[in-house]
Amino acid sequence: MNKPRKAAALISGGLDSLLAAKVILDQGVHVEGINFFTGFCVEGHTHAIRKKDRARPKRNNALWVAEQLGIKLHIIDIIEEYKDVVLNPKHGYGANLNPCLDCKVFMVRKAQEWIERKGFDFIITGEVMGQRPKSQRKDTLPVIAHESGAEDRLLRPLCAQYLPETLPEREGWVDRERLLAFEGRSRKPQIALAEQFGFEEYAQPAGGCCFLTDAQYSRKLSDLWSARGERRYELDDIMLLKVGRHLRPRPHFKMIIGREDGENRFLEGYRKQFTHLVTRSHNGPLALLDGQTAEGDLNLAAQITARFSQGRDAESVSVEIHTTDGATLTRQVKPLRGEDIPSHWYL
Amino acid sequence: MSELQLDARCMLCPMPVIRAQEKIEQLQVGDILSVCCTDPGAVHDIPAWCRVHGHTVLEIVQQEDEITIRIEVRDA
Numbered sequence: 107m108n109k110p111r112k113a114a115a116l117i118s119g120g121l122d123s124l125l126a127a128k129v130i131l132d133q134g135v136h137v138e139g140i141n142f143f144t145g146f147c148v149e150g151h152t153h154a155i156r157k158k159d160r161a162r163p164k165r166n167n168a169l170w171v172a173e174q175l176g177i178k179l180h181i182i183d184i185i186e187e188y189k190d191v192v193l194n195p196k197h198g199y200g201a202n203l204n205p206c207l208d209c210k211v212f213m214v215r216k217a218q219e220w221i222e223r224k225g226f227d228f229i230i231t232g233e234v235m236g237q238r239p240k241s242q243r244k245d246t247l248p249v250i251a252h253e254s255g256a257e258d259r260l261l262r263p264l265c266a267q268y269l270p271e272t273l274p275e276r277e278g279w280v281d282r283e284r285l286l287a288f289e290g291r292s293r294k295p296q297i298a299l300a301e302q303f304g305f306e307e308y309a310q311p312a313g314g315c316c317f318l319t320d321a322q323y324s325r326k327l328s329d330l331w332s333a334r335g336e337r338r339y340e341l342d343d344i345m346l347l348k349v350g351r352h353l354r355p356r357p358h359f360k361m362i363i364g365r366e367d368g369e370n371r372f373l374e375g376y377r378k379q380f381t382h383l384v385t386r387s388h389n390g391p392l393a394l395l396d397g398q399t400a401e402g403d404l405n406l407a408a409q410i411t412a413r414f415s416q417g418r419d420a421e422s423v424s425v426e427i428h429t430t431d432g433a434t435l436t437r438q439v440k441p442l443r444g445e446d447i448p449s450h451w452y453l
Numbered sequence: 454m455s456e457l458q459l460d461a462r463c464m465l466c467p468m469p470v471i472r473a474q475e476k477i478e479q480l481q482v483g484d485i486l487s488v489c490c491t492d493p494g495a496v497h498d499i500p501a502w503c504r505v506h507g508h509t510v511l512e513i514v515q516q517e518d519e520i521t522i523r524i525e526v527r528d529a
């Protein structure tokens with residue numbers, strides 16, 4: 107009797123990886139999902155932070171996909187190792203700070219290590235030839251297979267008909283004739299296949315599943331590196347870039363200002379690490395101050411904080427400044443007017 | 454059988470799920486893991502992870518902004 111073959115499917119939570127896994131499951135292969143958490147993933151937590159979004163579903167799409175497919179899903183923390191991908195991408199960045207090709211190589215390499223450790227036979231992804239400008243081109247798909255070390259153990263069921271035969275096809279673990287020939291940016295074939303499989307609901311994240319493809323987020327990350335004089339980050343840094351208004355009024359400090367209660371509560375968790383400001387005479391935000399302050403800067407920071415409080419039109423607002431050494435200062439300030447905040451302060 | 458605690462407060466999803474997954478991999482069938490979290494997304498994500506792996510959620514207790522999820526490890 108033939109040994110049942112096992113495949114690890116890279117599951118992002120989107121439609122393509124759902125379909126790719128389903129196509130292989132339907133050929134009788136045992137499939138388990140792998141989902142990598144880089145820290146830049148666009149996940150339910152950003153909605154969870156903002157109180158106004160609390161009514162939205164907070165599901166993890168990769169887990170939801172696994173449930174639809176009836177497969178196990180292993181969520182893997184790659185935050186530390188992923189830094190090198192973001193900081194030193196061999197193949198460079200896309201339109202923003204998205205190192206898509208290096209990212210795919212890295213994830214498939216991690217999947218290859220995983221299947222070797224777990225005794226699985228091959229890897230499947232939801233890649234579609236021509237769908238992404240950098241990582242899913244005819245000339246870059248082989249780069250991913252080669253540089254990851256997966257070589258012909260990497261199968262792309264949605265566009266396999268356009269690609270050379272892989273090991274699972276040659277060995278008859280899967281039937282090549284039942285694999286697909288999707289290409290290009292149109293989503294119609296995927297939507298039709300989803301309908302055929304009976305998937306009525308699936309995630310279609312606008313702009314992909316990674317914050318690094320977002321222009322504003324990339325600008326904030328560039329600013330962080332520029333202000334520090336070096337390209338490095340910790341998880342807290344990149345999480346904070348997802349939250350609040352970010353203003354840099356001076357080269358040596360920036361402010362992160364909560365936009366509503368959910369964000370203020372999230373920022374409260376960082377009070378011990380940053381000088382932080384709160385308005386006392388009026389309801390207002392929690393503001394973190396990141397960087398060094400010189401003479402006059404605390405007053406400016408207090409005026410900015412007051413600007414985003416309910417006292418924005420008042421003559422004077424009382425602002426408490428809590429420094430990281432435990433001191434508390436109180437300042438009476440006149441809130442900055444909207445026109446006093448140059449647009450280039452906003453990151 | 455043993456009962457363990459996991460402090461996943463102030464972690465945003467999917468970190469509570471990842472930490473619970475790592476802890477459960479070290480436990481035996483019948484052990485109980487109590488995960489304490491603050492991200493409301495964990496109420497959905499941890500039970501979903503348990504369902505796909507065959508573990509049992511015994512109870513979910515929510516007190517103000519803290520959520521405790523008790524999981525019984527099953528033979529997954």
